[in-house]
Every structure is written in C-alpha cells, then in structure tokens.
Amino acid sequence: MQPLLGEKKKLRGVFGWWPLWQEVIPLEEDGRPDRALIVANLGAGVMIGIRQGLSAIMTASLIFTAAGVPELSDKFAFGITMMWFSSAVSALWYGLFGRMQSGLIGINDVIGILWGTIGGQISQQVDSAQIFPTQLAIIAVSTVLTGMASIIFGQLGLGKLMLLFPAPVTSGFLGSIGFFIFKSSLQISSGVKFHYLWPISFEDFLQPQPLARVGCMFAALAFMRKVPPLLVKAFPYPSVKKLGGLVCQLIPLFAFYLVTSLAGIDMEELTDQGWTYPKQGSSSPSVLWTSRSLSDADWNFVRTTLPSQGLIVMMSVLCTMTGVLGISGKFPRGPLGDPSPDETIDYDRELLTVGWVDLILGLAGGIITFHRLGSTVQLRMDGGTHRIAVFTCSIFCAGLFLSGIPIGHLIPTWFLGGLFMNSSVSLVTDALFSFRQLPKSKWSFLGWKLPSMEYGITIACIVVAIAWSPFAGIFTGLALSVFEFLWHSSQSHPVSGISAGHLSVGRTKRPVWELRVLRREGDRIVLLFLQGQLFFGSADHLSHTLATATDEARLKYCILSFARVIDIDASAARQVKTSVEKAARSGVHVYFCRMTPDVFQELSVAGAIKSPDPALRKVLSDRGINFESWQKAEDTPATFFEASQAESSSGIATFPSRRRMTCEFLPLGTGKFDAFDTESDALDYCNDLLLEEYCYKDVESYKKAYRLACKAGDRLAEGDFEDMHFLPRGTLDRLKPHCEVMNHLPHYQNLPHDCEPTLYFIMRGAISQFEETQNEDVIVARSGKLQTEVKGFTGRGRKRLRARFPPGHVVGKTSFFLTNDGVVDRKVLPMLQVSSRVSGYAEVWGLKRSAWDQLPADLRGLLQDFMLFQLADDRQHALLIE
DSSP states (O other): HHHHHTOSOOOEEETTOOOOOHHHBOOOTSSSSSHHHHHHHHHHEEEEEEHHHHHHHHHHHHHHHTTHHHHHHHTTTHHHHHHHHHHHHHHHHHHHHHHSSSSSEEEOOOHHHHHHHHHHHHHSOOOOOHHHHHHHHHHHHHHHHHHHHHHHHHHTTTGGGGGGGGGGHHHHHHHHHHHHHHHHHHHHHHHHOTTEEEEEEHHHHTSSSHHHHHHHHHHHHHHHHHHHHOOOHHSHHHHHHHHHHHHHHHHHHHHHHHHHHHHHOHHHHHHHHHHHSSSSSOOOOOHHHHHHGGGOOOHHHHHHHHHHHHHHHHHHHHHHHHHHHHHHOOOOOHHHHHHSTTTOOOOOHHHHHHHHHHHHHHHHHHOOOOEEEHHHHHHTTTTTOHHHHHHHHHHHHHHHHOOOOOOGGGGGGHHHHHHHHHHHHHHHHHHTGGGGGGGHHHEETTTTEOOHHHHHHHHHHHHHHHTTTTHHHHHHHHHHHHHHHHHHHHOOOOEEEEEEETTOOOBBBBOOOHHHHHHHHHGGEEEOOOOOOEOOOGGHHHHHHHHHHOOOOEEEEEEEEEEEEEEEEHHHHHHHHHHHHHHTTOOOEEEEOOOOHHHHHHHHHHTOOOBBBBEEEEEEEETTTTOOOOOOOOOOOOTTTTTTTTTTOSSOOOOSSSSOOOOOOTTTTTTTEEEESSSHHHHHHHHHHHHHHHSSSSSOOOHHHHHHHHOOOOOOOHHHHHHHHTTTTTHHHHHGGGEEEEEEOOTTTOOOOOOOOEEEEEESSOEEEEEEEEHHHHHHHEEEEEEEEOOGGGTTEEEEEEEEETOOEEEOOHHHHHHHHOOOOOGGEEEEEOSSSSSSEEEEEEEEEEHHHOOHHHHHHHHHHHHHHHHHHHHHHHBBBB
16 A cells, blocks of 8 residues: 555556555645545535435336336345445445546446346246346346456457547537436436426426426526635635535535425425435345345346347446546546646556456446446536545445435435536536537538537437437447548548649759759659548549549659558559559559558559569568569669668668568569659659650760760769869869879768868769768657657658769868858768769769868869859759759
C-alpha cells in the first residue's frame, strides 16, 4: 500500500492502478485535508449510495419479478440482497484499482432486463423446483464469462479500439442514456409505466396523485439546478461553492418530510398513495450463500442459453467501453488530486479492472457490473471528486446489504426521479446542442445553415436508442459513420494540387538553354499530387480525374505523387492500372513517386508499376521490401539514373520486418523506369526525355559536348566549359596552375568541407550538394513514440539533397565568398559529395581562397563576373525547383 501513503506517480497493479493518497482525500495546497471538500465528497457518496440502493431494488425487480414467474417473484428479497452485495463490492473495487478517482462501476438495468427475459423462458422449459437455481446458474455463468472476456480483451489491447469511436456516436450514446433516464424519472415519480417517452395509460398519468408527484419532481429539479448558481453569486465563498449543490439537493427532501410531519401524514399512507416504495427490505446477508444450490440447476438448459449469454457478455463489454468513453467525453480532464489530469484513459486497464471484479462477483454470488455513466456523472456533479466519495457509496451499499434497511420506504419517488432528471438534463442538453461544436453543412433551409451530417448521426443514435435500445442506437451510429466516411471519401477530390514541367524542375542543375526548352515544352509534363485514402469508394473518381488530366494533345508525361496518400486498396490500385494503360494508348506515360511501402506494394501487385528506378529500389529495400527479380548490382552498369547516398530528398525509416513481393519487375538496366523515390527524380527523368526530343537535334558543339558529358560520362573539355559560360578561350588554362586538380574521385567521396574555403570547377561527373541534418536521433525517437515514419526534411542517411551539379558548373560559392566573418553557422552550409550519376568517377578543380587572392587582376575580374553569373543562375534555378 505504499502508493496510497505518499507516491506522486500512478503505479500499475495486476487489477488496474494503485491509488494515491491525494486521490483519496481532498488536500489543501499545504497538504492538509480540505474539510469542506471532504464533506462534499461524503455527501455526494451518500447521495449516490441512495441511488445505487434504489437502483438495486429496480434491477432485482427486473430480474426476479418482471417475468411474472412465482418461483422467481418469491425470491425478490434475495435479489435485493444480491444487488446490494454487487453494488458494494464493485464500488469498493473500483475505488481501490480504478483509474478515474471519481468513477463508479455497478449493476445495470439493461442486463437485468435480459436476465428477466431468460427467466420467462426458464419457466416454460424447466421444472418448478429448478427455476430459481437455473436462473442463478445463468447469472453466475454469464458474469464469469463477462469477467474472463474483459480480462482477455484488455490483455490483447482491444480496448484501444474504442478510441476509434466516432464523436457523434459517443454524443448520441450519451443523449440516448439521458433520454432513458428522463423516461425512468417520469416513470418512477408518477408510478405509471411509460412506452418510449409517453405513458401507456394517460388516464392513470393524469390522476391528481401522479401529477402531484411529477410536479414535485420538476420543482425539485428546478431548485437543484437554479438555486446553487444564485447562492454562489450572493455568497462568493469557497465553502458555498463546494457545498451549495449538495445542500440544494437535500433541502427538497427535508422540506417534504417537514410538510408531511406538520400535516400528520404517516409513511404508510404515503406508501399507499405511491409517494414512497413499499416496505420491502432485503433478507439476511447470509442467505446469499446459504439458499443457493447451483447443483440443482438444469445445466442442459444453461448450455442452450450460451448464445444469449454471449450477447450479454458482448453487451457488457461494450457498455464498459462506451461508459468509459462517455465519462471521459463528459469530463475530459481529471479532478483535483489527479496526478495526470490530462492523461488519456487506458481503456485496456479499465477492461482489466472491471473484468477482475466481475470474475470475483460471478464466483461469489454477484452479478455483472460495469461503468455507471449516469451515476458517475451525477457523483462528479454533486461534488464527488475523490475516492472517498466512491468508498462512501460502497460503505453505504454495504450497510444496506448487512442491515436490510428498507430504503425504498424512506425516499420519496419524486425525489429519486428529480435526482435522475438532473443527470438526464445534463446529458440530453449536451447531445442536442453538440452541433455548436461542429462545422456547418453546405446546405441551408430558409436562409439558415443546417448542422453537419455528424449531428444527424447523433440525432439518429438517440432516436433509434429510444425506439429500440441504446445498443441499437450505437450500431446505427457506427453504420451511419461508415456511410458518412464513404460518402465524403467518394465526394472528396483525390488530387490536392497540380503543377507542370514548365513551372517546376528537378534538383539537377541545368544550363540556360535546357531551362529555356523546359519553359517552352515543360507543359507536356503534368504533376498531380494525390491525397487521402484511395479505396473502392473513390476509385471511379480517381479514374475520371486521371482520364481528364491525361486527355490533352500536348501532354506526354504524367507524374503521380503519393506523398499525401494514406493508403490505397486493391480496387483503387487496379483502377489506377487501368487508367495508366488507357493513358499509354493515348501516348501519355504515367510515372509514380513518393510512395509508402504499402502503397508501392498495392500498385505493384496490381501491375501498375513495372520498373522502379534504382534509387527507389534502394529506399524500399531499406524499408523492408525484397525484390525477388532484382538484378545483382554487379550485373548492372552505372547509368545516369543511379542514386548516391544523399540523393533522395524523402526520409527513410528502417523497419526490421521484411516483406516479400509477389509481383515481377523488369531487371535494372532494361526498359524505362516508371516509379521513383521523389518528385524531383521523376521530374529529372521526364525533363531528360523532353530535352532529348526537343533540345539536342541541331545545336552548337559545346552543347553536344555537355550532353555527352552528362549522358556518357565523358570529360567536358576546357573550351566547351568556357563556351558554356561565355568565357574567353584560354581562361581555364590560365586558371589550372592555381588549382588543385582532383581526378578519379570515386562515388560518395566527400569534398573538403571544414578546411579553407574552396571553389570547385566540375569537369567530369557530378557533385551533389546536400545538407547534413542535425539531431536526427531526436526525430527518430519522436517517430517511434508516434509510430510513424521519418519523412520530408530529414533526408536519407542524415542527408538531404539540395541540388546536383553536372559538368560545367562551379560549387562551393556560398562559403567561398561569405568567408568565416559572414557565415552564421557553418553547419548550415551545404556539404559536397561525388554523385554516382553521370560518370563512374569525377574530376574537379579546387581553387582555394588563398590562391584566389594571388590570381592576376584581369583573371580574377573575369572569374568574379563568372561567379556573379553563376550565383544568379543558381538563384534562378532555385526559383524553379519543385
């Protein structure tokens, strides 16, 4: 019990959680007990204990007398004992091990109704001497099964599924419970049975006595709800705020007894007129175990009722979870004393806590218990904020169980109805006005904007629950939520954005003549950004979108980005394949990029993707996908499309599981690629195809030399370099003696970064300019907590590609001209690495800052103008990067 004595952090136990002292007793800031709050909690516990005691009488009546079987009706007193015992044990158990310090679990009328129905079946198929033992056996078996199922579900983590419950369904569930309490309030106070929300017999309801009791109930309700705020406003003291609600609840009861005493009306007369329950107490506590003999039960009949018991089990588990969900929805923040008031409720632990007490009660002679939504809400509203209130309720019920006090004879029915009605008003108003927290729909009626479809789900839950049962309302709400999801998904546009090749280019730096061609012919490339969850409901919309996008005469290439696609199912993947084939027949080639492993696998299995490029294969291989037909690396020559370690701008997360592909891919080096890691890679590929067709038909010799240097990996001659940038011939010959010529640099070789600032003139191969991310371990740790992948800015291998520079360009300009005095932080300067694209190795000339200062004045002047042109050209290219 150490946690109860002084720990400040919640500790888990086998049955749930160990309580903390600050959760049991309200404390002042200095650690002393808050006497006013203690009194409020004790009073709230007593009030809920009264409700639990009377609810036990009602539940016992449903189980043992509702079916009209004499053998069960004679055991009504026994049933009251069983209910009080279950209420006392369950309240004590949750007070000890429950997470919500003001939460309450107890018996429920819904399950009592089901058992009463089974009791009517027993009388028709079982001997009279076996009716009572058989009913007890069914109750015991279903209670034990409920406990075992709750424990198993909790251990398997199925409680977390309740977090997927749509908010409108939860709101509708709360509203339907409120309407049921409203109906019970009218029925209890009037003494007339109700059908839905109206009395079965209006003649009986309109008699003076029922109407007087209903009038007293509403008068008490108004007093309970309206007077406390006025008291707080008139007397703004903490004690008034804490105790005002409880006092206002008890004043109508005291006033009733005062009036009846002055009028000389005794309790028997009140009972005869229906103002109190009949004097029906419980039997001796020991009868709970001495009068039951399960061996006399008809166990064959018990076995035939297992399907019905399975329904009771599932409904009980569902009631547990919806009860927790409703309580946490009504009170999203824990009360004072809660060490973690904003912590999300662990639904699995709640199932374990309830499961263990149900298992114990089933073996000890009790019945199924679960979270009492209405009672918990009322307890909190009455001022029950700590476990002492729950313990008080348990002690009160235990006292009833041990003493056999006829509590129903002492509490007026209208007062009990008023207490129920107070909870009902709170729940119903929250549900009916929940549209205020929802967005408006696009439809209007007579100029008024109608609430959203989600509010309609809430109303549907309430209506169905009133007409049939709360569970039918919940299932209706879930079905409508699924329908709403499918409707919105089918109506939402699968494309979040669009771009074209003349507006965006890849990260490979291109000379001005290529950029001019891409600006002129780039609209032949369209880039579509898909979004959301692509499934069978949106397949037709997706197909129509792709058909519309690719139905243009000038269009030649369509790039589909799946960066914002959550998932895609087989139906949508097959529809994409059909659309791709249709586009190909029209002369439009479709390419894929930025796919998660799951999306890639669905598209590959459907046959939409045939030939992923090497960079994508490397990324997906690192993510756990095996390529059965992947050609060995040594059998594949280096090409323009091979990737370096830093040349994927998307993030990588490593997963230990390995998934085996069931589709066939074209080997590397054969065919054309149709899938890429990033939009930049796909744009580079399509740009290269456009340039091959529209740029290099009849061009100058230096442009042909540049093209060969990029395509075949040839060295770019000094003269061609100079012609590219309008430098006088011989400029590089004069520059070369001042440079460090670095030849045969292998792939992935880093160029010096922390030494003297250096300009690098690229003569062969390509240089990747990338950013090395910092604190990636922190990002990876966060991704693990959130159970998601590291995306976007993190790059691959702690690197993010900024640009790739082919032959004929100069890199290192930023650090070279800013020098140390102008650099904010050297960590933000891009790093340089030899790319595996373009050539098998690289040749660069390094001009250090010290050598620059020793250059002849005219040569330095030429290079300064050249560097200004290069910097401006880099900026121009940056504006076009996607």
